[in-house]
Amino acid sequence: MLTIRMLVLFVHVTAVIVALGGSIFSTFALTPILTGELEPPDRVKVVRRVIRRLGAIVLSALVILIATGMLNVLYLGVISVLLAIKLVLVVIVIGLAIYQYVNLGARIWRVSENGPAPELAPLLARFRKVGLAQGAIVLLIVYLSLGLTRVMAPMVSG
Amino acid sequence: MKPGVPAYRRWLRWLTVAVVAVGVIATLSYGSGAHLIVRYLDPPVGRWWNEHEYALMIGAASALGMLLAIRFGVRLIEDAAVRGRAAAISIIAGALILIPLARVSAALGRLGWTGAGGFDTYAMNTIVDKVLIAGVYFLKIAGFGILAGLAMFAAVAMAASSGAAPRREA
Numbered sequence: 001m002l003t004i005r006m007l008v009l010f011v012h013v014t015a016v017i018v019a020l021g022g023s024i025f026s027t028f029a030l031t032p033i034l035t036g037e038l039e040p041p042d043r044v045k046v047v048r049r050v051i052r053r054l055g056a057i058v059l060s061a062l063v064i065l066i067a068t069g070m071l072n073v074l075y076l077g078v079i080s081v082l083l084a085i086k087l088v089l090v091v092i093v094i095g096l097a098i099y100q101y102v103n104l105g106a107r108i109w110r111v112s113e114n115g116p117a118p119e120l121a122p123l124l125a126r127f128r129k130v131g132l133a134q135g136a137i138v139l140l141i142v143y144l145s146l147g148l149t150r151v152m153a154p155m156v157s158g
Numbered sequence: 159m160k161p162g163v164p165a166y167r168r169w170l171r172w173l174t175v176a177v178v179a180v181g182v183i184a185t186l187s188y189g190s191g192a193h194l195i196v197r198y199l200d201p202p203v204g205r206w207w208n209e210h211e212y213a214l215m216i217g218a219a220s221a222l223g224m225l226l227a228i229r230f231g232v233r234l235i236e237d238a239a240v241r242g243r244a245a246a247i248s249i250i251a252g253a254l255i256l257i258p259l260a261r262v263s264a265a266l267g268r269l270g271w272t273g274a275g276g277f278d279t280y281a282m283n284t285i286v287d288k289v290l291i292a293g294v295y296f297l298k299i300a301g302f303g304i305l306a307g308l309a310m311f312a313a314v315a316m317a318a319s320s321g322a323a324p325r326r327e328a
Binding site for chain 2: 052055056059060062063065066067070071073074077078079087090091094095097098099101102103105106107109
């Protein structure tokens with residue numbers, strides 16, 4: 001059945017898939033292939049474009065996540081300890097995303113303007129580390145969300 | 159104020175001080191029913207204050223949350239030009255979404271830990287309890303403001319960083 005509540009939940013879950021899926025694809029599929037198949041100058045050209053575009057996608061998805069997440073809590077009608085922990089983790093994830101895409105992303109963009117540079121490798125390594133940390137926290141958030149829906153459903157209905 | 163402080167930092171500081179002042183006054187007044195004193199002194203002003211103190215309280219709480227988020231977000235950006243642009247646009251965007259955000263956050267702030275509304279027994283409490291409940295309510299709204307403000311800042315900062323060529327702050 002398609003209700004507004006279901007639609008909001010659908011958009012929320014889709015935004016998670018887009019944000020997390022994009023990062024996973026970039027880290028585990030695109031980057032290793034680029035490293036193996038392209039020469040450094042071409043690789044850098046592709047990587048900097050990917051980082052910028054992925055940043056726009058992930059951060060836009062985060063905005064949608066927050067907007068739909070707030071509506072979901074309204075529909076749920078409960079603020080539990082589990083939800084409070086989840087919200088704190090969400091704040092950390094957004095902070096990491098800003099650091100990853102706006103700070104590190106901009107530095108990578110600047111450093112790689114004229115092709116490969118010695119400062120690029122550590123920046124890319126840090127970019128990857130921050131991305132992995134972010135992904136791990138998002139997975140934890142997803143797990144907590146499952147807990148929320150399982151614990152809260154009988155509580156709200158009963 | 160130091161001469162080299164960027165304009166956006168001054169704006170952030172003054173706006174934060176202003177919303178804290180408005181928030182504290184409105185919350186204390188809402189919790190203690192202080193509009194009665196204002197009504198006694200000047201009935202039309204007292205009536206206006208009574209009608210608007212709640213809106214001012216939730217608006218100030220949401221604005222405070224967003225401003226704190228912008229201040230935090232700004233610290234994560236190295237590039238001075240991006241930082242300034244992102245902060246300025248975020249302040250404007252925050253002002254535009256303030257009213258709907260305050261309404262949603264106010265509704266979220268009423269939710270209790272058990273699913274029952276946190277304000278169910280509000281009217282039966284003493285003045286001290288009411289002020290405390292209103293204070294917690296204010297902080298909960300500010301918390302949701304932080305969340306929304308940070309998400310808004312992330313999108314704005316990404317757009318701002320895609321603009322002109324970045325440069326380091328001196």
